[in-house]
Each structure stands twice: as structure tokens, then as C-alpha cells.
Amino acid sequence: MKTIEGGVTAAKGFEAAATAAEIKYKGRTDMALVYSQKPCMAAGTFTTNVVKAAPVKWDQEIVKNSPFAQAVVINSGIANACTGAEGYGYCKETASGAAVVLNLPETxxxxxxxxxxxxQLPIDRIKAGSAKLAEIKKDTIEAGHEAARAIMTTDTVPKEIAVEFTLGGKTVTMGGMCKGSGMIHPNMCTMLGFITTDAAISKELLQEALSEDIKDTYNMVSVDGDTSTNDTVLLLANGMAENPKITEKGEDFETFKKALNTVNTYLCRKIAGDGEGATALFEVKIIGAKTKADAVTLSKSVVTSSLTKAAIYGHDANWGRILCAMGYSGVQFDPEVVDLYFESAAGKIKIMENGVSTGYSEEEATKILSEPEVTAIADVKMGNAAATAWGCDLTYDYVKINADYRS
Incomplete structure (x- = not known):
């Protein structure tokens, strides 16, 4: 497997486009299209929030009941959430309008x-935007890049990746793009993610692969503890690589899942590192846990701790906050055997051994914590299970961004 240039247009047969529809923003693109030249098997995972946006409800229906999908129309600026029957009607109008200009079934x-x-969405602008997108869609890397830019809200950078791998002697490509910066918390996270592949795979195994993988990727990200109304990850597979179709579990399915995990992990890290106002990606690894569930709970407890996130922002090796967060997680462990490390591109330092300080150098610790990517590793010495969670530091700018988000 190798990483290649590109995103959602890297796989064979996929096209994309972006346009400025002035849905909320002016002077920037705010609508995107992802289109496949051939019908796709579609899989999706969605927010667990009881309050679900209209697009989530629409997509759940399409993924579950439609025999195939071939296009995704995305807008930024307005979430179309808490908009009632009118909002859901706009989803149908968006789909039907795009279906006409793309010559596809609405479903x-x-x-x-x-x-x-x-x-409420300005549906006339949405329809006009869809027509423009259909007119200018291309299969170029740049078209995919522009689509990734168009779906940004408070994101500061576009997020995309593509990988190449082999299935049944055929070269297969998978690409993805996502957006997410604030209102990000495990339970499918607050984000939109779109993954495309030219692999041939059954709908059932495509859904299984995605549903399995979000447990270790999107569900392990938290920026601010708020689970969104709009969380959506869509995975489209058009089969144009012409590999022997994956219809049962085996070596090819495992290879496909590995590629999917590579794409999703990369995108998750990008979301965490681009958290609203963030200056650092904060990664938490729990090792030596008794069970995977324990490791997941412990890592999430630390990565969501406001006090720990504030300490990371201040480059302060305040290890007591990490141990405290582990302690209130609900997982039973012996704090007097825990070892704790901080690691970054500047080095690795052991902060705590068997529950007490190692007498480490504060200067060295601060240097390690001053990097844009910082990892805390806690060994609880209870077993062999491990888990990794991703978040970011908590800064003054997070409050500034969210104090006037609507304006």
C-alpha cells in the first residue's frame, strides 16, 4: 500500500467540482459535488445524536434502501438541522434537482x-449550484482539492488523502476528504467524510468494513465534547478497478479494511489537529489495559479533559491531570503501577513511574510539549489491550470562534 496524491477523485471514474452558491458565505466556494461515472455500492455511518439533521435522515434512507448511489451534493454554511418537514423537503429537492442535471435517478x-x-436552505441557490457543479465536474486532482475546500466551515485547511493497493492482482485506489473542526466528539464525531474507491465489493461487506472501522477512528476523536446533528461518513465503491469482487471475508477483504483504516486514521488526525483554535494535535495512547473497552474509555477520558487540554496548550507537563482523568473514567486500575510518557518530534520523556513523578526535567518536557503534535502514553500494566484517541489543546481562540459563530 502506498499514499498517492489526491483525494476523492483519485479512484478511477470519480469526478468532483466546487462552486460559490452564496448559501451563507460570500467570496468563497460553498458547494461541492462528488460523482461517479458508474453506479456505486454505498455504505454510511451517521450521528448517534437523537437530533438528526434532515440530510442525515435522507442519506440513511438512500444507503439502506437504494440499490446504488452515484452522486453526493454537499453544502457548507447552513446545516439544514432542526428544520422540520420543510428541511427534509429541501433534501428531496436538492437530490431531484441534481438528478435532472446529472441524468440520474433521484434515489x-x-x-x-x-x-x-x-x-432553512436557500433552495433556489442550491439548485443553481447543483447545475453549475454538474457542468464543471472533472476527474482531476485539483477538482477533488477544490471540493475539499468547499465543504470547510471553521476548518483552516482542507483534509484529503488517497492510497493505492492491490486486490486480486489489480491496482485499486481509495481516496477521501472530510471536514471537521468544532462540535467534534466521539459517537461518530461532528464531521462530514466522503470516501471513494474503485474496488469491487458487495454492499454488505462495504457497510461492515465502514461500521467496524469507525470504532477505532472517527469514534476516537474529540475536540470539544459536543456530538453534532450532522455527522455523516459515506463510502462509495464503483468497481471500476475490475478486481475480483469481494463477496466474502478473506485476504482481499482484510486488505480493503487496512486501506480504509489508513484513510480514516489520517483524516481523523487532521480533524483533531485542526480543532477550532487549536495549536496542537493531542494524541492519547493507553497500553497495557485489561480489555479493549477499558483502553478506549481511558483514552477518551484523557483526551476530553478540559484541564489536560489546557495544560497541553500551555506546554505544561501537568501529569496529575492525566491521572485524574483516568481515575474518574469509571475503569478500575491501580494508579500506583501506572507509567506515563510524553512524546513528540522533539523526543520522548518518562514523566511518571509506578504512579509517582520520575523527577523529570521540566525544561525538556516543555520542549517536547511545544511541538504541533504531542502524544501522551499511559501504561496501566493490567493486560495487553490498547487504544488511541485524538483531540487537541484548548485555547482562548476556541471561545472566540464559538462566541460569535452565527454572525
Missing amino acids: SVLVASTGVIGM
Whole structure:
């Protein structure tokens, strides 16, 4: 497997486009299209929030009941959440409008929205944007890149990746893009993610692969503890690589899952590192746990601790906050045997051994914690299970961004 240039247009047969529809923003692109030249098997995972945005409900229906999907229309600026029957009707109008200009069945068009909750979409602008997107779509890397930019809200950078691997002697490609910066918390996270592949695979195994993988990727990200109304990850497979179709579990399915995990892990790290106002990606690894469930709970407890996140922002090796967060997680462990390390590109330092300070150098610890990517590793010495969670530091700018988000 190797990483290649590109995103959602890297796989054979996929096209993309971006346009400025002025849905909420002016002077920037705010609508994107992902389109496959051939019908796709589609899989999806969605927010666990009881309050689900209209696009989530639409996509759940399409993924579950439609025989195939072929396009995704995405807008930023307005989330189309808490908009009632009118909002759901706009999903249908968006899909039907795109279906006409793309010459597709309405039931093959997925929709996604991100932005402010509670506002209705300007459907005339959405329809005009869809027509423009259909007109300018291309299969180029740049078209994919522009689509990744168009779906950003408070994101500061576009997030995309592509990988190449082999299935049944055929070269297969998988690419992805996502957006996410605030209102990010485990339970499918607050984000939109779109993954495309030219692999041939059954719908059932495609869904199984995605549902399995989110447990170790999207569900392990937290920026601020808020689970969104719009969380959506869509995975489209058009079969144009012409590999022997994956219809049962085996070596090819495992290879496919590995590629999917590579794409999703990369995108998750990008979301965490680009958290609203963040200056650092904060990674928490729990090792030596009794069970995987324990490791997951412990890592999430640390990565969501506001006090720990603030310490990371201040480059302060305040290890007591980490041990405290582990202690209130609900997992039973012996704090008097825990070892704790901090690691970054600047080095690795053991902060705590068997529950007490090692007498480490504060200067060295601060140097390690001053990097843009910082990892805390806690060994609880209870077993062989491990888990990794991703988050970011907590800064003054997070409050500034969210104090006037609607304006």
C-alpha cells in the first residue's frame, strides 16, 4: 500500500467540482459535488445524536434502501438541522434537482450539509449550484482539492488523502476528504467524510468494513465534547478497478479494511489537529489495559479533559491531570503501577513511574510539549489491550470562534 496524491477523485471514474452558491458565505466556494461515472455500492455511518439533521435522515434512507448511489451534493454554511418537514423537503429537492442535471435517478443522489443549525436552505441557490457543479465536474486532482475546500466551515485547511493497493492482482485506489473542526466528539464525531474507491465489493461487506472501522477512528476523536446533528461518513465503491469482487471475508477483504483504516486514521488526525483554535494535535495512547473497552474509555477520558487540554496548550507537563482523568473514567486500575510518557518530534520523556513523578526535567518536557503534535502514553500494566484517541489543546481562540459563530 502506498499514499498517492489526491483525494476523492483519485479512484478511477470519480469526478468532483466546487462552486460559490452564496448559501451563507460570500467570496468563497460553498458547494461541492462528488460523482461517479458508474453506479456505486454505498455504505454510511451517521450521528448517534437523537437530533438528526434532515440530510442525515435522507442519506440513511438512500444507503439502506437504494440499490446504488452515484452522486453526493454537499453544502457548507447552513446545516439544514432542526428544520422540520420543510428541511427534509429541501433534501428531496436538492437530490431531484441534481438528478435532472446529472441524468440520474433521484434515489441515487446523497446530500450533506454543514454549518449553522436552525436555518432553512436557500433552495433556489442550491439548485443553481447543483447545475453549475454538474457542468464543471472533472476527474482531476485539483477538482477533488477544490471540493475539499468547499465543504470547510471553521476548518483552516482542507483534509484529503488517497492510497493505492492491490486486490486480486489489480491496482485499486481509495481516496477521501472530510471536514471537521468544532462540535467534534466521539459517537461518530461532528464531521462530514466522503470516501471513494474503485474496488469491487458487495454492499454488505462495504457497510461492515465502514461500521467496524469507525470504532477505532472517527469514534476516537474529540475536540470539544459536543456530538453534532450532522455527522455523516459515506463510502462509495464503483468497481471500476475490475478486481475480483469481494463477496466474502478473506485476504482481499482484510486488505480493503487496512486501506480504509489508513484513510480514516489520517483524516481523523487532521480533524483533531485542526480543532477550532487549536495549536496542537493531542494524541492519547493507553497500553497495557485489561480489555479493549477499558483502553478506549481511558483514552477518551484523557483526551476530553478540559484541564489536560489546557495544560497541553500551555506546554505544561501537568501529569496529575492525566491521572485524574483516568481515575474518574469509571475503569478500575491501580494508579500506583501506572507509567506515563510524553512524546513528540522533539523526543520522548518518562514523566511518571509506578504512579509517582520520575523527577523529570521540566525544561525538556516543555520542549517536547511545544511541538504541533504531542502524544501522551499511559501504561496501566493490567493486560495487553490498547487504544488511541485524538483531540487537541484548548485555547482562548476556541471561545472566540464559538462566541460569535452565527454572525
